[in-house]
Amino acid sequence: MAIEKALYTATATATGGRAGTAKSSDGVLDLVLTTPKELGGNGATGTNPEQLFAAGYSACFIGALKAVAGRQKISLPAEVSITSDVAIGPHANKPGAFGIQVDMRISIPGIDRATAETLVATAHEVCPYSNATRGNVDVTLTLV
The missing domain is CATH 2.20.25.10 (N-terminal domain of TfIIb)
Known part of the structure; x- marks a missing residue:
């Protein structure tokens, strides 16, 4: 890209x-x-690289959430947080190769669930990490 x-x-x-x-x-x-x-x-x-990736993706995704919320005139609370688990293991479809998967737990306190889900889905479309990994990394986004 x-x-x-x-x-x-x-x-x-x-x-x-x-x-x-x-x-x-x-x-x-x-x-x-x-x-x-x-x-x-x-x-x-x-x-290690997985910890650095988890921290970078979490921080970047929060930036994407802020950008999306700003465009929609929604004020995000300062307490927005994301905990990302980045797992590494043998690639399911490429023998001998390794892959990663990301599980993000996203907390947006004070925002109703429907609005939060829309913000998360839109942020996933604009986040550079999401765009860089799309199609190559399994990413699960969960609102907590």
């Missing part, structure tokens, strides 16, 4: 893969990467 115009470009460099580091070009992000025990790691302290 192509974008019409780049409004912002993030640059980060990973070294060493799942047992290495990741640093952004501005130095704000500077992380130790570790492999989870479930994937053969030693349990060392650090983060």
